Amino acid sequence: MHWFLEPGLWSNDAVRTGVGVGGVVAIVSALVGLFTVMRGQSFAGHALADVATAGGAGSGVLGFSPLAGFVVGALVGAGAMEAIGVERVRQRDVATGVVLGGATGLSALFLYLITLNSSSTGSTQLILFGSLFIVSKATFFVAAVLSAVVCLALAWLGRPLLFASLSPDAANARGVAVTRVALLYTVLMAVTVGLSAIVIGSVLSTALLIGPPAAALRLGRSLSATFTTAAAFGVAAVALGVVVSYDSYYWWPSHRALPVSFCVVTLVVVELIAVNVVRRVTTRRIVETRE
Amino acid sequence: MIPANVLRMILKKTCGDRRATVVVLGLLVGSLGLAGCTSSHSTPGVINVVGAEVQYGDVLAQIGGAYVHVTSIVNNPNTDPHNFEASPSVAQAIAAAKIIVQNGAGYDSFMNQLESASANSSRDVISVVALRDQVSAANPHFWYSPTTMPMVASVVTSDLVTIAPQHAAYFRSHEATFVRSWRRVTAALVTARHDVAGNKVATTEPVGDYLLAAMGLDNLTPFRFQADVMNGIDPSPQDIVTQQNLLTSHAVAALCYNAQVSSPVTLALRNLAIKDHVPTVAIYETMPQGLHVQTWMLSEISAIEAAIAAVVTGRSQ
Numbered sequence: 001m002h003w004f005l006e007p008g009l010w011s012n013d014a015v016r017t018g019v020g021v022g023g024v025v026a027i028v029s030a031l032v033g034l035f036t037v038m039r040g041q042s043f044a045g046h047a048l049a050d051v052a053t054a055g056g057a058g059s060g061v062l063g064f065s066p067l068a069g070f071v072v073g074a075l076v077g078a079g080a081m082e083a084i085g086v087e088r089v090r091q092r093d094v095a096t097g098v099v100l101g102g103a104t105g106l107s108a109l110f111l112y113l114i115t116l117n118s119s120s121t122g123s124t125q126l127i128l129f130g131s132l133f134i135v136s137k138a139t140f141f142v143a144a145v146l147s148a149v150v151c152l153a154l155a156w157l158g159r160p161l162l163f164a165s166l167s168p169d170a171a172n173a174r175g176v177a178v179t180r181v182a183l184l185y186t187v188l189m190a191v192t193v194g195l196s197a198i199v200i201g202s203v204l205s206t207a208l209l210i211g212p213p214a215a216a217l218r219l220g221r222s223l224s225a226t227f228t229t230a231a232a233f234g235v236a237a238v239a240l241g242v243v244v245s246y247d248s249y250y251w252w253p254s255h256r257a258l259p260v261s262f263c264v265v266t267l268v269v270v271e272l273i274a275v276n277v278v279r280r281v282t283t284r285r286i287v288e289t290r291e
Numbered sequence: 292m293i294p295a296n297v298l299r300m301i302l303k304k305t306c307g308d309r310r311a312t313v314v315v316l317g318l319l320v321g322s323l324g325l326a327g328c329t330s331s332h333s334t335p336g337v338i339n340v341v342g343a344e345v346q347y348g349d350v351l352a353q354i355g356g357a358y359v360h361v362t363s364i365v366n367n368p369n370t371d372p373h374n375f376e377a378s379p380s381v382a383q384a385i386a387a388a389k390i391i392v393q394n395g396a397g398y399d400s401f402m403n404q405l406e407s408a409s410a411n412s413s414r415d416v417i418s419v420v421a422l423r424d425q426v427s428a429a430n431p432h433f434w435y436s437p438t439t440m441p442m443v444a445s446v447v448t449s450d451l452v453t454i455a456p457q458h459a460a461y462f463r464s465h466e467a468t469f470v471r472s473w474r475r476v477t478a479a480l481v482t483a484r485h486d487v488a489g490n491k492v493a494t495t496e497p498v499g500d501y502l503l504a505a506m507g508l509d510n511l512t513p514f515r516f517q518a519d520v521m522n523g524i525d526p527s528p529q530d531i532v533t534q535q536n537l538l539t540s541h542a543v544a545a546l547c548y549n550a551q552v553s554s555p556v557t558l559a560l561r562n563l564a565i566k567d568h569v570p571t572v573a574i575y576e577t578m579p580q581g582l583h584v585q586t587w588m589l590s591e592i593s594a595i596e597a598a599i600a601a602v603v604t605g606r607s608q
Contacts, residue, residue: 008529012528012532014531018528092586112376114374115371116370116374117367119550119551119553121373121374121521121553122520122523133527133528134525136559153435244531249529255529255530257527257529259525
């Protein structure tokens with residue numbers, strides 16, 4: 001194991017905080033993301049991430065913590081998307097696109113203002129692509145509390161949300177307030193995207209929201225098993241991503257480590273590919289035994 | 292500018308036609324606008340010069356004196372110069388310049404783009420990296436090397452003499468004054484070497500490395516860490532731990548941090564240094580206002596020296 005878990009890995013503060021924050025956020029992202037995938041809202045999730053970028057960049061201009069900026073930005077984005085086009089499905093797509101474009105323009109302005117008015121360096125990297133190894137303990141604490149709140153809210157909202165996600169008309173007929181459930185869910189998704197942004201950056205944050213749940217859903221297991229698998233996939237991608245990034249320091253004489261966000265997102269993609277390969281092999285076997 | 296009588300004539304001739312009046316008035320406003328843009332830079336006998344960084348602009352001003360109009364482009368000591376973005380007024384200053392001093396080595400590559408946008412064969416572009424007989428450098432903060440500025444002063448002088456030979460004596464006497472005052476910097480370095488050479492320091496960024504080396508100090512921070520902070524990349528967790536250990540184990544006498552380039556990593560290091568009673572020294576990347584290159588270097592040298600001397604006397608007691 002020595003070749004895999006390099007010396008000093010677990011005694012390293014940055015690694016421990018990174019795995020802690022990343023693990024907690026990966027679980028929340030997987031649970032919330034399962035509904036995102038089932039409801040076909042991946043694009044909305046990505047638009048929220050773009051607004052979170054503007055929020056994170058804005059917090060840099062004002063000197064607040066990026067986490068606060070990400071979460072507030074995504075919440076504002078969720079509100080804007082709901083306010084513009086909640087009536088019809090076709091309008092929803094346009095609303096999402098409009099919010100996305102506007103937010104990206106604002107990010108460009110804020111990132112420019114940061115370079116113009118402050119000494120802070122690497123803000124673009126930190127906001128767009130994440131800096132998991134430099135997350136402070138205070139941010140870890142806030143992220144853990146927010147994650148717990150999202151999980152509790154999801155547990156409370158879960159049953160009507162599931163019903164409304166799988167069969168909106170039937171849910172409506174049974175007296176589920178489908179629009180209100182959808183709004184509450186968008187809020188939860190916004191907070192989750194904000195949390196995910198501090199782990200792998202706002203641009204990549206949908207990878208944790210969509211990837212592990214999509215992989216878990218491909219396995220086609222029972223509902224509770226799918227939740228557990230999605231969370232496990234998320235945590236595995238983050239934890240392994242941190243270890244690979246840490247280890248990559250020793251791979252080249254220049255000691256140029258791979259960025260942790262790259263490692264995490266690559267592992268999410270690897271998980272998706274692996275699940276698809278496994279699924280194809282097993283379905284073929286089922287077909288063969290039937291014949 | 293169009294003479295007033297010609298204008299009056301044009302106006303008289305075209306007064307009947309309303310459209311023509313509008314056109315003439317438009318042209319008038321336009322030409323006034325153009326004149327307004329250039330007049331401040333085209334005072335007769337004054338040579339427009341540009342320092343890509345304010346510290347080079349200062350040398351240009353010290354040599355050129357009353358015969359130059361200096362525009363310094365990167366001049367804000369409160370922002371990270373590596374993130375600088377040029378504005379249209381910068382392009383205008385470059386287009387009008389006869390002499391440009393720029394750092395090179397990728398530090399101010401926006402200058403090359405603006406210069407090629409307004410190609411001008413009569414313009415002299417002095418690249419400091421080339422003056423130092425280098426093509427590129429891992430550490431581009433050349434102005435902290437004590438040999439750089441006298442070289443810049445000498446090349447600037449000969450360029451000015453070529454452009455305005457009638458003021459040759461004036462420029463040469465200013466260069467002599469510069470060289471004389473720079474001797475205070477070299478003298479301070481000799482004293483510093485005597486007092487603190489051999490001590491070890493940590494840095495957040497390579498900004499002052501040439502000066503630290505000239506003082507005989509040993510910078511224990513891995514260069515990879517310094518370059519990562521300079522380039523806005525997150526240092527690896529391994530390098531962060533190395534850096535933290537330098538401070539907590541008191542392996543270094545001081546932490547020299549770049550006052551203009553801060554990130555969560557550098558802020559955490561400064562707090563750690565303060566907590567562990569390791570003196571911290573602010574190194575400026577861009578010359579602060581109200582200083583000249585000589586006084587700036589002297590103040591940095593004495594700040595570093597004082598921080599280390601405090602630790603050394605503390606140890607011996």
